[in-house]
Amino acid sequence: MHHPAVSAISHEVMAAPASSYDVLLVGGGLVGLATAWRAARRGLRVAVVDPAPASAAAASHAAAGMLAPISEVTYTEEPLLRLGLASLERWPAFAAELAADSGHDLDYRTDGTLEVAFGSDDLAALDELAGFMEKLGLPVERLTGRECRRLEPMLAPAVRGGLLAPGDAWVDPRRVTRALLAALERRGVTMVPARAAGLERSGEAVVGVRLAPAGEAPGGGTPSGTTGGGTPSGTPSGDASDGISPGGTTDGGSPGEAPSGRVLFAERVILAAGAWSGAARWLPPEVLPPVRPVKGQIMRLRSPEPVLRHCVRGMVHGSYVYLVPRGDGELVLGATQEELGFDTRVTAGGLWELLRDARELVPGVTELEVADVVAGLRPGTPDNLPLIGPTVLPGLSLATGHHRGGVLLTPITTALLMNEAGDDEGLAALCSPLRFQEQR
Amino acid sequence: MDDDLIIGGEKFSSRLIMGTGGAPSLEVLDQALVASGTELTTVAMRRLDPASRGSVLDVLRARGIKVLPNTAGCFTAGEAVLTARLAREALETNWVKLEVISDERTLLPDPIETFDAAERLVADGFVVLPYIGDDPALARRLEQAGCAAVMPLGAPIGSGLGIRNPHNIELIVEAAGVPVILDAGIGTASDAALAMELGCDAVLLATAVTRAQRPDLMAEAMRAAVRAGRAARLAGRIPRRRYAEASSPTHP
Numbered sequence: 001m002h003h004p005a006v007s008a009i010s011h012e013v014m015a016a017p018a019s020s021y022d023v024l025l026v027g028g029g030l031v032g033l034a035t036a037w038r039a040a041r042r043g044l045r046v047a048v049v050d051p052a053p054a055s056a057a058a059a060s061h062a063a064a065g066m067l068a069p070i071s072e073v074t075y076t077e078e079p080l081l082r083l084g085l086a087s088l089e090r091w092p093a094f095a096a097e098l099a100a101d102s103g104h105d106l107d108y109r110t111d112g113t114l115e116v117a118f119g120s121d122d123l124a125a126l127d128e129l130a131g132f133m134e135k136l137g138l139p140v141e142r143l144t145g146r147e148c149r150r151l152e153p154m155l156a157p158a159v160r161g162g163l164l165a166p167g168d169a170w171v172d173p174r175r176v177t178r179a180l181l182a183a184l185e186r187r188g189v190t191m192v193p194a195r196a197a198g199l200e201r202s203g204e205a206v207v208g209v210r211l212a213p214a215g216e217a218p219g220g221g222t223p224s225g226t227t228g229g230g231t232p233s234g235t236p237s238g239d240a241s242d243g244i245s246p247g248g249t250t251d252g253g254s255p256g257e258a259p260s261g262r263v264l265f266a267e268r269v270i271l272a273a274g275a276w277s278g279a280a281r282w283l284p285p286e287v288l289p290p291v292r293p294v295k296g297q298i299m300r301l302r303s304p305e306p307v308l309r310h311c312v313r314g315m316v317h318g319s320y321v322y323l324v325p326r327g328d329g330e331l332v333l334g335a336t337q338e339e340l341g342f343d344t345r346v347t348a349g350g351l352w353e354l355l356r357d358a359r360e361l362v363p364g365v366t367e368l369e370v371a372d373v374v375a376g377l378r379p380g381t382p383d384n385l386p387l388i389g390p391t392v393l394p395g396l397s398l399a400t401g402h403h404r405g406g407v408l409l410t411p412i413t414t415a416l417l418m419n420e421a422g423d424d425e426g427l428a429a430l431c432s433p434l435r436f437q438e439q440r
Numbered sequence: 441m442d443d444d445l446i447i448g449g450e451k452f453s454s455r456l457i458m459g460t461g462g463a464p465s466l467e468v469l470d471q472a473l474v475a476s477g478t479e480l481t482t483v484a485m486r487r488l489d490p491a492s493r494g495s496v497l498d499v500l501r502a503r504g505i506k507v508l509p510n511t512a513g514c515f516t517a518g519e520a521v522l523t524a525r526l527a528r529e530a531l532e533t534n535w536v537k538l539e540v541i542s543d544e545r546t547l548l549p550d551p552i553e554t555f556d557a558a559e560r561l562v563a564d565g566f567v568v569l570p571y572i573g574d575d576p577a578l579a580r581r582l583e584q585a586g587c588a589a590v591m592p593l594g595a596p597i598g599s600g601l602g603i604r605n606p607h608n609i610e611l612i613v614e615a616a617g618v619p620v621i622l623d624a625g626i627g628t629a630s631d632a633a634l635a636m637e638l639g640c641d642a643v644l645l646a647t648a649v650t651r652a653q654r655p656d657l658m659a660e661a662m663r664a665a666v667r668a669g670r671a672a673r674l675a676g677r678i679p680r681r682r683y684a685e686a687s688s689p690t691h692p
Contacts (some may be wrong), residue, residue, distance in 0.1 A: 075651075278494060339489065342492070
């Protein structure tokens, strides 16, 4: 990807002595960029602080882009379902406006998710899930094995039955971030290729962000050279935190210590640093969010013709795998869930599990070309719900902790931050970062 | 009633040992662990970085629950020994729940690899709690090899099929000089109570709670069931009779 215009803008800004904005995003992943875009659309002056916006380290780079709150519902997670449904409802307008603003095609598709089961144990589990969905009033359709295969002829004959969630959709997250970068450029949003190193305070209130001086940043200040995520080598070494870099955060220094870098002032600072949000040690402890990295490995396959028409999700001997088709013939297989800190190594075992289960569902996948294998870090929270909205510090908001649902939850996240969500269902309270405050 | 469970010289007042697998979120897991009253919980060491913050280990530490690392996912004695050593180094505990499986479909334990690993780990100073089939002969051999407890299954992991061979569990209990912990297969509260009535010293379960519709409530049910089953065992059940016996005799 090349963004000559972005670096040109940045250079200009870096030369300016002081800057002031209405909204300043720390973190240029999908959520940060989308929030910046929505704010800019409202005519606000916006800046995004990130050494490498939309880089390969962003969780969205390794995301399949399933917008599937219905087929992914599980026990105890009805609140997440409500949030997901509210966001799914916003996706068509979000996608249309972004496509218009950027001139990009997002490969946004609304053909639904087909969830299939193998063997009697998986079928029984699917039946129970269907009962739960019906109880929740979700629109799902029960299908026999043969009906599933009529919809998707490439499915294995061993498919015993399935559920169609016609309301589910999906999108290509890499296209979305590219489109956002283009839209931000058109809207004149300032991209600041630097790391945040501290909050600028005026009493209690947060009035801006101090940047790490160029050259002193971890990783030598040229993070665009690193690939694959958390640490330059991707190893889970004991000093992983020293290499914590993506998302525009650094763990260097603590608030109040010798301000060494330039300050960007803003009415409102929003931390959107994904899996790195919980490791941003330059934040005061009372607002450091309980976010941990949850590793996911995915595999991208390529075929001349699309292999599937729907998003297919299957339970194979108790474990889940999904296959997401792109318009250009690409097929995404995902995803593992591993609690390994900032480790982003792609492993043989991770890929083998994906292929083993995907081949049970669609035997033809092993004929396809491997286009890409990648591991990303989801920002997990204790209750699997994101942290969106004001913190105890006036002027500082969070937009992080989206775990497996970052792409799905992007529209509702921006709406909550811009107070455009209304509050019909108490979603703001559900996502409020203040819910963890009393546990400190 | 002073009725502690003693494993490897350590006392526990709860006889319910929990696993963490399958919980939808750390918060749900936390609530379930609290409701279960457990003091000892097993954690799979594969796919876990003990050094990273905010993990399941932090949940256990915050609640003061002792961590029992396990070797789930290992197919050979070699892998299991290596995993146990890594766990000992990372978690500073010499306890290990030894789990060596023979195939992915059934997840049944491999008796030969398990015995091999148990011998090596005992020699290396570990407190070894091996997960085994419901085989009285193997249980006895593992005790002789120096294991601190034996953990026979009720049914395959995650199956919720209950205790498929209560007779074998009774035989294991009869012969054992170390605690017998019923591990795997528990589906609901009555299964846990039955394990204790058969004379098991403790019950280990995970899926029955973590995948329940309301994990915290099921954890509470399991806690009560283990207590009830233990009390019934200590109280001594009446003999089974073919015909009725009036509970209020006409003359005292």
